[in-house]
Amino acid sequence: QVQLVESGGGLVQAGDSLRLSCTTSGQTFSNYAMGWFRQAPGKEREFVAALTRSLGLTNYADSMKGRFTISRDNAKNTVYLQMDSLKPEDTAIYYCAAARSVHLMRNSGVDYWGQGTQVTVSS
Numbered sequence: 001q002v003q004l005v006e007s008g009g010g011l012v013q014a015g016d017s018l019r020l021s022c023t024t025s026g027q028t029f030s031n032y033a034m035g036w037f038r039q040a041p042g043k044e045r046e047f048v049a050a051l052t053r054s055l056g057l058t059n060y061a062d063s064m065k066g067r068f069t070i071s072r073d074n075a076k077n078t079v080y081l082q083m084d085s086l087k088p089e090d091t092a093i094y095y096c097a098a099a100r101s102v103h104l105m106r107n108s109g110v111d112y113w114g115q116g117t118q119v120t121v122s123s
Contacts (some may be wrong), residue, residue, distance in 0.1 A: 007117060049070040088122065
């Protein structure tokens with residue numbers, strides 16, 4: 001069992017930056033690919049970004065490339081999502097996710113979800 005706890009969400013203005021954190025406990029952090037999804041009001045949950053288990057190779061949704069950066073610190077069992085140049089359309093609940101691989105994560109194979117953290121971007 002893996003527990004995921006997100007933090008760092010909040011209310012910001014367009015153009016601002018935020019860094020989300022997801023701290024894990026339970027099974028070995030490095031056994032899982034880690035990633036982020038988001039769900040805006042009235043929309044389906046969508047993939048944002050992910051990191052592979054050991055090499056930390058990144059994978060982004062096309063629309064997130066350039067503004068969002070995912071990273072992980074295996075020593076702290078934490079994955080981060082740095083979000084820059086935020087736009088009102090980035091407003092959503094952001095969820096941390098763990099899966100056995102990035103491929104599985106992007107194909108409905110998430111093993112564990114966090115509870116989500118709200119990000120609101122005002123214009």
